[in-house]
Amino acid sequence: MNAGVSLFWRQKKAVAGLVIILTLCLMALLAPVLAPGDPSERVGRSHQPPTVEHVFGTTKMGRDVFSQFVWGARPSLAVGFATGLAITALGTIVGLVAGYFGGRTDATLDLATNAVLVIPNIPLLILLASFAGTVGPMAIMAIIALTSWPWGARMTRSQTMALRQREFVVAARMVGEPHWRVIFVEILPNLVPLIGINVVGSIIYAIVAQTTLEYLGFGDPLRVTWGTMLYNAQNSSAIIVGAWWDIAVPAAGIALVGLGLALINFTFDEIANPQLRSGPALSRWLRLTRLRRRELEAAR
Amino acid sequence: MSDALLEIRNLNVDYLLDDGAFRAVNDVSFEVRRGELFGLAGESGCGKSTIAYAITRLSKPPAWVAGGEILLDGQNLLKMPEASLQNVRWRRIGMVFQSAMNSLNPLMRVEAQFFDVLRKHTGATRPQARARAEEMFRLVGIPINRLDDYPHQFSGGMRQRIVIAICLALKPELIIMDEPTTALDVVVQREILEQLVDLQRNLGFSVLFITHDLHLMAQLCHRIGVMLKGQLVEVGDTQQISRAPEHDYTRKLWGAIPQLPSSVRSLGVVE
Amino acid sequence: MNVMPLTTTMADEDDAIVRLKDIRRSFGTVEALRGISLALKPGRALALVGESGCGKTTCARIVARLDAPTSGTMAFRGADVTQAGGRADEKTRRRAIQMVFQDPFASLNPVFSVYHHLARPLLLHGHAKNGGEAKAAVARLLADVGLDADVTARKFPHELSGGQRQRVNIARALAVGPDVLVADEPTSMLDVSIRLDILELLARIKRERNLAMLYITHDIATAAHIAEEVVVMFAGQMVEWGETSAVICNPRHPYTQLLLSAVPDPDRPFVPGQSARFLAHADDVRRKSRPASDNVEEVTVNHFVRALGQTPA
Numbered sequence: 001m002n003a004g005v006s007l008f009w010r011q012k013k014a015v016a017g018l019v020i021i022l023t024l025c026l027m028a029l030l031a032p033v034l035a036p037g038d039p040s041e042r043v044g045r046s047h048q049p050p051t052v053e054h055v056f057g058t059t060k061m062g063r064d065v066f067s068q069f070v071w072g073a074r075p076s077l078a079v080g081f082a083t084g085l086a087i088t089a090l091g092t093i094v095g096l097v098a099g100y101f102g103g104r105t106d107a108t109l110d111l112a113t114n115a116v117l118v119i120p121n122i123p124l125l126i127l128l129a130s131f132a133g134t135v136g137p138m139a140i141m142a143i144i145a146l147t148s149w150p151w152g153a154r155m156t157r158s159q160t161m162a163l164r165q166r167e168f169v170v171a172a173r174m175v176g177e178p179h180w181r182v183i184f185v186e187i188l189p190n191l192v193p194l195i196g197i198n199v200v201g202s203i204i205y206a207i208v209a210q211t212t213l214e215y216l217g218f219g220d221p222l223r224v225t226w227g228t229m230l231y232n233a234q235n236s237s238a239i240i241v242g243a244w245w246d247i248a249v250p251a252a253g254i255a256l257v258g259l260g261l262a263l264i265n266f267t268f269d270e271i272a273n274p275q276l277r278s279g280p281a282l283s284r285w286l287r288l289t290r291l292r293r294r295e296l297e298a299a300r
Numbered sequence: 301m302s303d304a305l306l307e308i309r310n311l312n313v314d315y316l317l318d319d320g321a322f323r324a325v326n327d328v329s330f331e332v333r334r335g336e337l338f339g340l341a342g343e344s345g346c347g348k349s350t351i352a353y354a355i356t357r358l359s360k361p362p363a364w365v366a367g368g369e370i371l372l373d374g375q376n377l378l379k380m381p382e383a384s385l386q387n388v389r390w391r392r393i394g395m396v397f398q399s400a401m402n403s404l405n406p407l408m409r410v411e412a413q414f415f416d417v418l419r420k421h422t423g424a425t426r427p428q429a430r431a432r433a434e435e436m437f438r439l440v441g442i443p444i445n446r447l448d449d450y451p452h453q454f455s456g457g458m459r460q461r462i463v464i465a466i467c468l469a470l471k472p473e474l475i476i477m478d479e480p481t482t483a484l485d486v487v488v489q490r491e492i493l494e495q496l497v498d499l500q501r502n503l504g505f506s507v508l509f510i511t512h513d514l515h516l517m518a519q520l521c522h523r524i525g526v527m528l529k530g531q532l533v534e535v536g537d538t539q540q541i542s543r544a545p546e547h548d549y550t551r552k553l554w555g556a557i558p559q560l561p562s563s564v565r566s567l568g569v570v571e
Numbered sequence: 572m573n574v575m576p577l578t579t580t581m582a583d584e585d586d587a588i589v590r591l592k593d594i595r596r597s598f599g600t601v602e603a604l605r606g607i608s609l610a611l612k613p614g615r616a617l618a619l620v621g622e623s624g625c626g627k628t629t630c631a632r633i634v635a636r637l638d639a640p641t642s643g644t645m646a647f648r649g650a651d652v653t654q655a656g657g658r659a660d661e662k663t664r665r666r667a668i669q670m671v672f673q674d675p676f677a678s679l680n681p682v683f684s685v686y687h688h689l690a691r692p693l694l695l696h697g698h699a700k701n702g703g704e705a706k707a708a709v710a711r712l713l714a715d716v717g718l719d720a721d722v723t724a725r726k727f728p729h730e731l732s733g734g735q736r737q738r739v740n741i742a743r744a745l746a747v748g749p750d751v752l753v754a755d756e757p758t759s760m761l762d763v764s765i766r767l768d769i770l771e772l773l774a775r776i777k778r779e780r781n782l783a784m785l786y787i788t789h790d791i792a793t794a795a796h797i798a799e800e801v802v803v804m805f806a807g808q809m810v811e812w813g814e815t816s817a818v819i820c821n822p823r824h825p826y827t828q829l830l831l832s833a834v835p836d837p838d839r840p841f842v843p844g845q846s847a848r849f850l851a852h853a854d855d856v857r858r859k860s861r862p863a864s865d866n867v868e869e870v871t872v873n874h875f876v877r878a879l880g881q882t883p884a
Contacts, residue, residue, distance in 0.1 A: 167674055171670075171678050172680070174635065174637070174669060176696060285316050343764055343765075344732070344733065344762050441846075485623055486789060486834060487833040490853075491846075498843055500843075501843040512762040514764075514837075515835035515836065518840070519835055519840050520841055542837050552764075553764055556765070557767070558770065558792045558793045558795075560791070
């Protein structure tokens with residue numbers, strides 16, 4: 001485990017990704033400090049471009065985009081992360097149990113996985129929303145989580161099945177470890193890279209799904225989130241009017257989260273597959289190899 | 301024209317670390333003569349496999365050839381441009397590694413794999429490749445009608461023989477074998493190696509045979525080199541190495557191998 | 572159903588910890604074991620020798636309770652345990668029969684230290700009640716298998732050499748406190764030069780702890796170093812068995828002779844021109860040894876050989 005942590009720090013990509021995510025989270029936490037007051041308050045003229053006073057400009061309704069961005073980060077990030085974790089947890093547990101026990105347990109869980117896999121969650125959410133009027137963040141979180149776990153479950157299941165056959169698992173059983181310990185203490189740590197990838201992918205997915213719903217108008221228009229920002233911007237024809245900042249800012253926020261998470265994701269890949277590791281030794285090797293190749297070509 | 305087909309001179313191979321390097325192969329020099337079976341023995345980690353990969357410049361990171369020369373018929377392979385080296389690999393130097401039997405494409409029939417290799421290296425047509433494959437199968441004693449089977453239909457030992465056959469189809473001058481029989485049973489191992497000896501006698505290629513099993517090497521090779529921690533500690537005729545080893549480590553290596561009681565060893569197949 | 576003649580040691584009904592009687596195991600239409608009978612006694616090792624596919628690993632797994640036979644009986648301390656018993660039953664048997672696997676690396680969990688691997692069985696089976704006792708017990712175990720306790724306990728599997736890993740595996744099996752140790756090709760993935768060390772370790776702990784040992788291998792030379800009795804298997808049958816010295820010095824079954832002739836012998840270099848003959852001979856021996864046969868000849872006291880069965884035309 002320690003090797004994994006120190007490896008993490010040595011990967012510049014991961015550190016960069018982590019910095020991005022932490023900055024955004026910090027920004028969200030410090031919203032009252034960075035943008036005191038009510039983000040929905042009308043503070044300026046309509047669709048003002050970025051100025052010193054309003055760093056990201058204003059919306060059609062005269063609201064400060066920066067303030068909205070900073071406050072909107074809270075629900076967007078919180079729901080996104082929580083949902084992503086929920087998706088991963090569900091998928092991992094189902095995959096572990098199915099892969100470890102096999103047989104009827106596996107067959108049953110496989111059936112459930114396939115059934116849920118077929119459910120299209122965005123249309124389902126749209127359907128629900130059209131009945132309920134609006135869908136609050138908790139409901140969104142629940143439905144996205146409950147319909148998106150199969151992908152992770154499949155991955156986890158195959159990996160668990162492969163590990164199940166490894167001698168150290170058989171040895172653990174022989175030595176007397178109970179099933180639950182074998183699953184959660186012996187096998188699970190070996191799946192960390194996979195789970196890491198799962199978490200990152202799920203969070204990105206959850207954030208995008210949530211934003212999509214809100215953009216389509218199914219979110220709560222009274223709440224300030226990145227998704228409702230986009231919705232309002234779209235409704236006020238921001239692009240046509242030339243108020244690019246209205247759309248660009250929330251979109252950039254989402255893109256940054258995606259970027260940060262993707263950078264962190266590379267590292268899990270590298271921890272899992274040592275051959276991808278790009279430490280200083282590998283860079284040196286690549287550089288020397290390139291140099292040598294050029295020398296040989298030149299000598300022809 | 302010298303008798304030496306492959307000459308390794310003062311080879312140094314380093315493993316690049318984040319801070320510095322570890323010398324895995326330290327100033328090693330030896331030669332493999334034409335028509336000779338040369339064995340490189342030593343424990344795991346002594347650097348023998350590193351040398352095998354370095355010869356055809358297939359070293360994977362972090363292995364880095366830091367110095368020395370590797371001469372094939374007088375030409376330094378380390379200074380050859382990549383394009384020329386492509387012609388040397390497989391055409392002049394064949395390679396059979398430990399897990400080679402698992403490197404056959406499970407989705408292709410054996411005959412197609414012969415064609416694949418021959419087409420790439422000699423531009424052979426399908427019928428030509430097939431004829432050659434049949435010839436090789438006859439040489440390694442596998443029924444020709446099995447050319448249309450898939451790799452999984454053969455046992456591990458037979459797959460290894462197929463790999464050797466594909467290798468020989470290109471008529472290389474030297475074959476490097478790195479622990480080719482280590483994962484196989486002792487009877488299968490003997491079958492493969494007895495065959496290798498015959499093939500070598502008939503076709504005249506040289507073999508660089510790498511293994512940790514010194515007894516096996518003594519049965520098979522004409523000359524043996526012993527490696528310890530990256531250095532070549534002793535090189536000589538098999539007779540000399542087995543009867544009168546000069547280096548302490550060689551003696552220690554001989555003594556450490558489990559053997560049957562000598563009264564038993566002369567039993568077995570009626571010769 | 573014929574019960575096969577056993578060596579006097581095996582036939583002696585006293586103090587056999589594990590006794591297999593006419594064990595058969597089929598996987599679908601494939602008969603992996605066709606009537607295996609043997610007995611394991613404290614302080615003695617029995618070697619099962621044969622090529623891959625002969626059924627020796629299947630047999631080992633049945634003894635280690637990782638698999639159940641299709642027919643036949645297995646007795647543990649006189650009690651019939653052929654089918655898996657209840658939970659309490661299983662825990663006792665788990666404690667009594669332990670296994671050392673072939674792949675030293677795959678047998679250890681890459682994310683845990685050596686200490687974890689050894690402390691868990693100690694704690695699970697009550698040999699240590701807390702961290703302090705476990706630390707001391709782990710140190711003793713490591714010393715017992717020839718490893719430096721201070722240095723090794725903290726290491727992770729990838730930091731150890733193959734031989735060291737296998738010693739840790741042996742220590743882990745011993746940590747449970749078993750009466751029977753099944754060693755499945757424990758040295759075949761190690762360099763030949765360190766095999767003797769591991770064999771000597773196994774022989775020593777067999778003596779010191781009075782363990783009954785089942786030693787699986789395809790290399791009959793290693794069997795001679797550790798086992799008082801040997802059973803040569805081919806295609807799921809016992810083809811020759813008895814006291815190791817008797818079987819090895821006077822092999823009567825063609826398959827045993829083939830196995831012995833294939834052990835690398837530096838004094839008998841390969842002679843070119845022999846391969847076709849050897850291959851034909853090996854194929855012939857395998858073909859003749861495959862058919863089932865109930866005819867067992869007693870060569871001498873404690874040395875039995877199965878006559879060749881009818882070969883299909």
